[in-house]
Amino acid sequence: MTLGLLLKSGKEKLKKAQIAEWELDAWFLLEYVTGCTRHAYLLHPEQEVTELQEQRYEELIQKRSFHIPLQYLTGSQEFMGLSFFVNEHVLIPRQDTEILVEEALRYLQDGMKVLDMCTGSGCILLSVLKLQGGLCGTGVDLSEEALGIARKNMENLGITAEFLQSDLFDRVRERYDCILSNPPYICTEELDTLMEEVRFYEPRMALDGHADGLYYYRRLVEQSPDYLTPKGMLFLEIGYQQAEAVCGMMEKDYKDIHVVKDLAGLDRVVYGSLRE
Numbered sequence: 001m002t003l004g005l006l007l008k009s010g011k012e013k014l015k016k017a018q019i020a021e022w023e024l025d026a027w028f029l030l031e032y033v034t035g036c037t038r039h040a041y042l043l044h045p046e047q048e049v050t051e052l053q054e055q056r057y058e059e060l061i062q063k064r065s066f067h068i069p070l071q072y073l074t075g076s077q078e079f080m081g082l083s084f085f086v087n088e089h090v091l092i093p094r095q096d097t098e099i100l101v102e103e104a105l106r107y108l109q110d111g112m113k114v115l116d117m118c119t120g121s122g123c124i125l126l127s128v129l130k131l132q133g134g135l136c137g138t139g140v141d142l143s144e145e146a147l148g149i150a151r152k153n154m155e156n157l158g159i160t161a162e163f164l165q166s167d168l169f170d171r172v173r174e175r176y177d178c179i180l181s182n183p184p185y186i187c188t189e190e191l192d193t194l195m196e197e198v199r200f201y202e203p204r205m206a207l208d209g210h211a212d213g214l215y216y217y218r219r220l221v222e223q224s225p226d227y228l229t230p231k232g233m234l235f236l237e238i239g240y241q242q243a244e245a246v247c248g249m250m251e252k253d254y255k256d257i258h259v260v261k262d263l264a265g266l267d268r269v270v271y272g273s274l275r276e
């Protein structure tokens with residue numbers, strides 16, 4: 001079996017299974033299994049693969065055709081230019097979330113303490129710590145499995161952070177200069193309309209924001225003042241229709257509230273600083 005023929009059969013199977021990015025995904029899996037670069041492939045598509053590689057590739061193509069996300073098959077997703085390990089216990093980091101990290105980085109300074117609530121893979125906390133030295137970071141999640149992944153990512157990136165298993169602030173005991181969060185914010189009813197990759201394979205607890213999608217914002221906005229230092233900042237990722245509701249919640253305890261749009265021009269981040 002050659003690289004070229006194997007790729008062709010992978011593409012055909014994914015197309016048949018109606019995988020949106022069938023061509024790209026078939027290629028990424030081939031690259032993952034054989035280690036072959038695009039350049040090497042284009043020069044020598046007739047290169048033979050081993051039987052083991054062929055078998056492994058076919059298994060992965062089959063899994064992908066069941067709509068298991070590519071990132072869970074290869075175990076990685078890039079975020080803020082860094083590579084994060086992921087599996088089915090954590091949400092796959094989204095490009096939109098980079099807006100939250102970028103906004104926080106404009107504000108964060110040496111020596112500040114940062115808390116990332118619902119840390120999942122740890123992508124928000126760890127990229128902030130990696131890109132801005134001199135911070136002290138804590139990641140909180142309800143899921144022990146997720147915290148295991150976040151710790152693994154911390155080690156891979158060669159940085160130090162603290163992780164805490166807690167239902168939101170229940171076990172948080174300190175105050176922070178900055179709280180970041182991308183909480184679950186999809187309305188329960190809407191979950192069943194999402195693409196199969198998300199709906200069947202990403203952790204429901206990382207997505208489900210209860211009936212109106214705003215459940216975690218209510219709890220976070222209400223409780224966060226007790227966990228912030230004076231003038232501390234709260235940064236929240238939001239769904240594109242949630243800015244008004246979340247800003248409204250924040251008005252009581254926060255000032256200088258801003259809404260930031262993502263690259264598609266949709267509201268994506270809300271932040272503000274604690275009133276004195």
Ligand code: GLN
Pocket residue numbers: 091092093094097118119120121122123124182183184205206207
């Ligand atoms: N903080 C993680 C992320 O943004 C996980 C978010 C979540 O599980 N809701 O990818």
